[in-house]
Amino acid sequence: MSIWLIMGLGLLLELLLLIRGLRARLIQRYYFFYIYIASVTFVTGAAMLLNGTAPALYDRWYWPLQLGTLITGYGILLEILNHVLAPYPGAERFARFSGIGAFGAILCFALVSPLIAPHWSPGTIIEFERDLRSVQAIFICSLLAVVFYYGIGIGRNMNGMIMGYGLYILTSLFSLTIRSYAGKPLDQIWLIQPLSFNISLIIWLIALWSYCPNPAPDHMIHLEEDYGALVARTKGVMGAIRAYIGKAART
Amino acid sequence: MISLIFFLFVGVLLFLSLFLLARRNTRPEGSSSALVEARQALKTLQAGLLPLDLVKRVFAERDWEYVRAETPRSIHELFMAERKAIALLWLTEVRSQIRSLQRFHRGAARHYARLNPRLEVELAMSFAALTGACMALQALVYIAGPYAAPRMVSVVANVAARACEISQQSLSFLDTARLGALGGQPTDAATL
Numbered sequence: 001m002s003i004w005l006i007m008g009l010g011l012l013l014e015l016l017l018l019i020r021g022l023r024a025r026l027i028q029r030y031y032f033f034y035i036y037i038a039s040v041t042f043v044t045g046a047a048m049l050l051n052g053t054a055p056a057l058y059d060r061w062y063w064p065l066q067l068g069t070l071i072t073g074y075g076i077l078l079e080i081l082n083h084v085l086a087p088y089p090g091a092e093r094f095a096r097f098s099g100i101g102a103f104g105a106i107l108c109f110a111l112v113s114p115l116i117a118p119h120w121s122p123g124t125i126i127e128f129e130r131d132l133r134s135v136q137a138i139f140i141c142s143l144l145a146v147v148f149y150y151g152i153g154i155g156r157n158m159n160g161m162i163m164g165y166g167l168y169i170l171t172s173l174f175s176l177t178i179r180s181y182a183g184k185p186l187d188q189i190w191l192i193q194p195l196s197f198n199i200s201l202i203i204w205l206i207a208l209w210s211y212c213p214n215p216a217p218d219h220m221i222h223l224e225e226d227y228g229a230l231v232a233r234t235k236g237v238m239g240a241i242r243a244y245i246g247k248a249a250r251t
Numbered sequence: 252m253i254s255l256i257f258f259l260f261v262g263v264l265l266f267l268s269l270f271l272l273a274r275r276n277t278r279p280e281g282s283s284s285a286l287v288e289a290r291q292a293l294k295t296l297q298a299g300l301l302p303l304d305l306v307k308r309v310f311a312e313r314d315w316e317y318v319r320a321e322t323p324r325s326i327h328e329l330f331m332a333e334r335k336a337i338a339l340l341w342l343t344e345v346r347s348q349i350r351s352l353q354r355f356h357r358g359a360a361r362h363y364a365r366l367n368p369r370l371e372v373e374l375a376m377s378f379a380a381l382t383g384a385c386m387a388l389q390a391l392v393y394i395a396g397p398y399a400a401p402r403m404v405s406v407v408a409n410v411a412a413r414a415c416e417i418s419q420q421s422l423s424f425l426d427t428a429r430l431g432a433l434g435g436q437p438t439d440a441a442t443l
Binding site (some may be wrong): 036072098138145147150151152167169176177234 | 254255258259261262264265268269271273275279354356357358360361362363366367368370371374377417443
């Protein structure tokens with residue numbers, strides 16, 4: 001009973017988020033995010049409908065639909081990458097470099113896992129979802145590492161998008177890891193996933209109430225030297241400081 | 252068990268990243284105004300705090316010899332404590348200059364479309380090593396005192412001066428001619 005209450009509340013929040021996105025004209029700006037929300041709304045609605053009318057169909061379609069939302073979830077990561085790092089080509093290149101690595105891992109995993117386990121059991125599905133969530137978690141961590149390292153400012157919209165999705169991935173990862181390890185005795189922990197998704201929806205609803213762009217640097221700095229010269233100068237400077245400090249340590 | 256530890260580790264990493272994001276200031280670093288502020292701070296340091304002669308005078312061992320010969324023991328301790336504090340402050344300034352250089356590099360590098368990720372990782376590691384070396388020196392001064400290694404004082408002074416000079420070179424593009432292009436306010440340039 002409680003799960004249907006959580007899902008019902010989730011459906012309401014999802015619809016509210018879509019309506020607000022439409023009214024605030026955020027759908028045009030963050031279309032990957034709203035494609036994800038629309039797909040989740042469809043899946044939630046379909047799950048509630050099928051469970052009431054055709055439970056056999058619900059059992060059959062539950063995992064494929066979940067997998068669909070999991071894949072559209074990568075759209076949020078793409079949205080974050082596009083919006084947060086767009087004014088910083090260097091940082092974007094760095095993030096893409098690590099992002100491509102993460103995506104390659106997902107692709108390899110998706111291609112190889114059906115060959116290894118052609119007949120999925122609920123246990124392997126949990127492990128499969130856990131693995132995909134962990135790739136998303138690694139992607140967010142590497143993206144945030146780039147954001148922190150290069151001191152890139154993030155606006156309210158993007159901040160909320162990252163926090164909301166990050167929180168959902170975090171709770172999913174913990175729940176799926178514990179379930180895959182402990183098995184049946186701790187199976188009820190799965191309830192934490194839809195519950196945390198509702199919290200994420202509330203975060204998104206607040207953060208995406210209106211458009212709030214990312215703070216850009218006051219003025220774009222265009223140096224006349226190229227990147228190689230910048231790196232060479234920084235390295236030279238560091239070498240000089242290191243030499244002095246080394247000398248100091250030896251005295 | 253290994254997979255459990257691995258996935259929990261990834262979870263903890265994500266939690267820490269989100270925690271840092273929640274506590275973070277949204278203002279971007281490396282904006283032109285921040286660079287102008289960096290240069291102003293550098294000028295103040297060079298003019299008021301870091302002239303080499305002044306540093307040599309402050310750390311002169313003759314002072315310690317005089318204090319030791321002419322004053323009671325309680326004054327010795329006070330004198331040593333103060334000199335130690337100054338040495339530590341000096342090293343803090345060196346670290347601050349290194350941080351300033353790193354901040355400047357990151358602020359500039361993120362705009363280059365041809366950025367080399369391998370070089371960036373290499374540089375980040377070098378900066379970390381340099382900051383670590385500075386911290387180790389601070390620990391040495393803290394434990395052994397400012398006069399434990401007499402030559403160290405002059406070396407520290409040189410390091411500080413050199414670090415300032417380096418930061419100044421890094422910020423040299425912020426000259427009067429180009430400040431107008433950055434801020435559109437040539438009057439700001441005159442204050443520098």
